[in-house]
Amino acid sequence: MKQETLTITDNRTGQSYVVPVERGTIRAMDLRQIKASAGDFGLMTYDPAFLNTASCRSSVTFIDGERGILRYRGYPIEALAEHCTFLEVAYLLLFGELPEERQLENWVSEITHHTMLHENTKKFMEGFRHDAHPMGMLVSTVAALSTIYPEAKAIHDADNRLLQIKRLIGKVPSIAAMSYRHSLGFPYVYPDNDLSYAENFLNMLWKMVEPKYVANPVLARALDILFILHADHEQNCSTNTMRSVGSAQTDPYLATAAAAAALAGPLHGGANEQVLTMLDEIGSKDNVPAYVKKIKEGHGKLMGFGHRVYKNYDPRAKIIKWTAEQVFEVTGRNRKLDTALELERIALQDDYFVTRKLYPNVDFYSGIIYQAMGFSPEMFTVLFAIPRTTGWLAQWQEMLLDPEQKSARPRQVYTGEDTRQFVPIEQRVPAVVKT
């Protein structure tokens, strides 16, 4: 009979060990029994950047990178993007099931009633420099909410936790919009409770002197779809940060701010901005073959192509491409789309990209849509942070309720000096500083 175990032979001692295999995984702690001598600490694994380490069990999001599959709580992303609103998907991510009509109505109403910011928060934001980057403002202001809601520290109280979750999902778009208005020198716009989540966000961004802002329904729906696609993506860098900071029982505002800080890095949230720069550099679709040749010769990378996990077409990129067409019917065609389509067509036929399994990722088309909708590149990561807040919170809650989780604390392989004799200052030679 097939056994779900792994036999390990330690060639240092000749001893064999049998460890259980569960869901294609062995427990790293099972290796600790493997010792070269009695005083040995025991075997560890070395895995910089967690390339092959599962840090948790999770039932939130499933990705099969080889086959290009993404599911939230078992539902394919394509079905959710086609049939749901973002808040419906947020409910699914947080509570594990799609809401029925009444539950959705209550949920939407509750989130809507948490969109207002305390006037002190507004004053806090007014203190930023006139040209402050909106992502820096978002990270700092989300952290500052921890001072407005000190009761959020009671993370083991389920009702209290839920209240903070609703506040964060409600308030992050308000902070995001205020950050943007601040960078333009425009007065802040208060939320409008008659509007949907995406419409209200557009209202807080774009409303000028008109008494009531009316969002274009195609653009509002496109934004809602983009929010759905960005809501969660299992254990990526920012989600890992959320879980790691949250594991110290930090309150959810501070943990969310830390996660957003991770997202602010160009290797995580910023690739779509680089796609636009690349498309500008290419100029027109006629220049695509020469550009691709340059990439293949080792001069740079095709931005928006390739993914650490997806070795197939990123399912989100397909939906975004379709959404882009809808958006351009309203905004007029962004000329960059023609260059992007040609780039995709040529790359997908080219052996270099095919053998390396390099396909368009979520960032390939999202920047083009955001630009067509009127967003400046500094806002792109902020637009990502709004829906991802829900994913972070779903994962944070799952981590808190998981009895196996503790304060996250990896091990290290120490490579520094052995014990050294202390040298008094007058006997030291000038230090050669290592950077």
Ligand SMILES: CC(C)(COP(=O)(O)OP(=O)(O)OC[C@H]1O[C@@H](n2cnc3c(N)ncnc32)[C@H](O)[C@@H]1OP(=O)(O)O)[C@@H](O)C(=O)NCCC(=O)NCCS
């Ligand atoms: C996302 C990314 C970091 C994933 O990297 P990875 O899985 O670690 O893959 P690797 O860097 O090991 O690349 C494997 C091979 O494909 C090549 N490659 C990877 N992405 C490439 C790209 N976008 N353009 C051209 N070549 C690429 C690498 O040079 C490498 O080639 P080699 O085997 O000849 O050395 C990488 O594809 C990338 O930098 N893409 C562009 C930036 C981007 O779009 N980021 C957003 C991600 S959502």
